[in-house]
Amino acid sequence: MQRIVIIGGGFSGINVANKIAMKGKRKDISIILIEPREHNVYEPHYLFWSFNKDPLKKFTVPLRKVLKKGVQHIPAVATKIDKKNKSIDLSNGETISYDYLVLATGARMAEEQVDSYDKDNIHHFYLTKATEELQVALKNFNGGTIVISPSTVPYKCPPAPIEFAFLVDRYLRKRKIRDKSTIKFLYPLLRPYPEARVAEKVKELYDKRGIEFVEFFNYESIDKENNKVISLEGDEIEYDLLILIPPHEGHKVIIEAGLGDREGFVPTDRFTLKVKDHDKMYAIGDGTNLPVSKSGAVSHFSAPTVAKNILLEIEGKEPTAKYNGFTICFVVTSPRRSMLLFFSYKYPPKKFGLHNLFIYGFFKKAFKIAYFKALLKGYL
């Protein structure tokens, strides 16, 4: 009997656990998922949730409802990974051993690095509590300058701040305070998206909706006294409400085990998804250093590779399954419209639905249903 332990029960961890449970022979393997939370949150919905107050349960699901038979959930935090003895210390005082380890720990939102988030005018939408506070701030906003900026790269879902600008424009128009407001989108690059053709389309739509784009703005610090955000390049932008995407980094348990790079992300073979220089250890999702976006779509398309390679190894075969970096991405341009992009290791983002179609907007919203009913359960 081989024990597969998965640290992290976000989308990546759940998906891999379920795929192994579906494909593996139950008598040969045991699967343990270590995750302190009892629920899974559909994180892409935070973007939309910033503007409404749907109950959280509308986009969360209890883990017990999505985990396949054969997956044992331990509700605890992994506090230490002992690579030599192949064991993991847990926050409940237990120590468990493993034969195969999957690191699905995700990215930690390092809010403390900004040290300026407050209930008044500096917010983000990457965590539940933070988004709830942003809902209040947006409701209380009655005109002025809204500034949107990433703090560092990489961050989860590259188009999210771009999309936020589109949605906040619509929100302010609906409240009839758009004419009293300025929206500024700050970005580290020369254009508002890495790929030129997509950037051109975003810029065209921004111009049409009066959203100002500030190029080459790499966040450096905040002058709270004067309500200014300052860039590495020396620019200073005044704000009344600042939406600052928090810095992302790897989790402490990864860093302390010596499994992270400079930012705590796990060096991972981009094809086999094995952790570099470690046998029988794999990594998936936002906690890796893969040269692709940190997104649920990447987790979805790479999970079969992790599951397959572990099962191959258990059978005594070479882990030959490869992830080619393929993923897709919707860029929301209004509550009802999106653009669809796809890309892989071999090519930069290609436009697919750059026509800003209603149908893609529908897909993005309908995706929540597919996520809970099929993707989390490992069916697709």
Add this chain to the structure above:
Amino acid sequence: MFMTDYKIAIEVDARGSFCPGPMMELIKAIRQAEVGEMLSLLSEDEGTRNDVPAWINKAKHELVELINEDGYDRYIVKKLH
């Protein structure tokens, strides 16, 4: 001047990474470097040829030299402030 004549404090190998990877790697390195130090960025991404010089100009650092190596470019950058 040959590459070996530069005293490089930090070398960033961003080959195999598409835009904005190379530029963001350079920005990270600039943050770490001391004023006056030289950095070397290796990139095979074509978009970088436009973006990196434009960013260096905007950020008021110095692009000392752009060297076309075999299948990739080497940017020699000096941190000025």
